[in-house]
Amino acid sequence: MAKKNTKRKLVGLVSELSGHRTYYTTKNTQNTPDKIEIKKYDPIARKHALYVETKKNLGRNEVKARKS
Secondary structure (H helix, E strand, O other), rough: OOOOOEEEEEEEEEEOOOEEEEEEEEEEEEOOOOOOOEEEEEEOOOEEEEEEEEEOOOOOOOOOOOOO
């Protein structure tokens, strides 16, 4: 059996336009410790939007405000 890679974590991507979590992906936490920001298609808003990383197990589909 192959080993399960413990460095990769499952993260959800939340749209900044609609606030819905539409996409999920994995990321290597050692190579990319920062939050992922990807431009992807938002089917609810029907346009491309910026998606920000959140934890997979959040109960709400809200984007938390960044600390400046």
